Amino acid sequence: MNCPSCGAPMRLDSGAESLTCEYCGNIVFPEKNDDGVRVLGQPSNELCPTCGIGLVDASFSSAHLRYCTRCRGMLIDMDIFADLVQTLRRGNEGGGVIPQPPDRSELQRRLTCPHCRQAMETHFYAGPGNVILSDCERCSLNWLDHGKLMRIAHAPDALREEAEV
Ligand SMILES: [Zn+2]
Ligand SMILES: [Zn+2]
Ligand SMILES: [Zn+2]
Secondary structure, eight states: OBOTTTOOBEEEOTTSSOEEETTTOOEEOOOBOTTSEEEOSOOOSSBOTTTOSBOEEEEETTEEEEEOTTTOOEEEEHHHHHHHHHHHHHTTTTOOOOOOOOOGGGGGOOOBOTTTOSBOEEEEOSSSSOOEEEEETTTTEEEEOTTHHHHHHHSOOHHHHHHHO
């Protein structure tokens, strides 16, 4: 994103919530959209694996990720994924929603990694939520379709599930 006051490129601040212009010092806090995502940049040359438009830099719950403004899917670094899931799940304590069964046809899906342009692996997410996701080991990236991250966040954890049976 370029500075709205002077047009110079802006730098993403730590915390991934705001951008600072190194030239004039202007600080911009992009608005959150309906998904709670702040779009921080312009479409890049990394293309959405499901709809092919350029992904944008974005932040969600203080995590920096890449986001598709059309299908609202998220490309998340594996290094931060576990922390992000934990943060989201902590915010949803007590609100366990029994997840829908996954759509197994998604396992047949062949997606291309936006970063290295090679095939991604599609498989069940090992954690809660009955979610099928795609990842690229080479680039350490997870692709989550719209809504899947929140499904993971809202799913009951294993302990709670056992307690309720
Ligand atoms: Zn500026
Ligand atoms: Zn998309
Ligand atoms: Zn890759």
